[in-house]
């Protein structure tokens with residue numbers, strides 16, 4: 189079965205690890221419809237002798253967003269005055285679990301932003317700072333040079349946008365778009 193994960197492979201909750209005919213589900217896993225899935229973010233351990241599969245958490249400390257942290261996430265919703273971000277990294281480390289944050293239009297930039305659609309679009313990847321937390325709701329800000337969109341995709345063809353001075357241009361179709369860009373746009377790994 190080529191779908192089976194190898195030892196040491198990085199997995200996220202819900203990733204399929206194998207089928208119960210082949211492996212016994214051990215710690216960090218669960219079984220659904222005769223298949224074994226990862227229950228947490230971590231690394232796979234296949235015990236081939238005992239036919240056991242487990243997932244070990246990457247860190248002992250659970251990483252959750254805190255005020256002041258810089259997070260990396262993707263834009264999952266854009267409204268006229270706010271955006272919802274799915275957080276997948278905190279301070280460059282993968283998060284344990286699922287968190288989302290909200291950015292209000294007043295927290296996008298030090299300069300005036302007329303519409304959220306001029307700043308972010310669905311699927312953009314951005315860096316933001318956690319500015320407050322209330323009842324598990326994280327408020328984020330992209331004010332500052334290094335914060336904002338680091339990767340964006342063309343709204344007409346889905347191609348990756350390249351930075352040309354203060355604009356983003358689609359290499360594929362030539363479409364020009366606007367974002368609240370980070371000074372780190374397009375640089376380095378996500």
Ligand SMILES: [Zn+2]
Nearest residue numbers: 342345358361
């Ligand atoms: Zn395009």
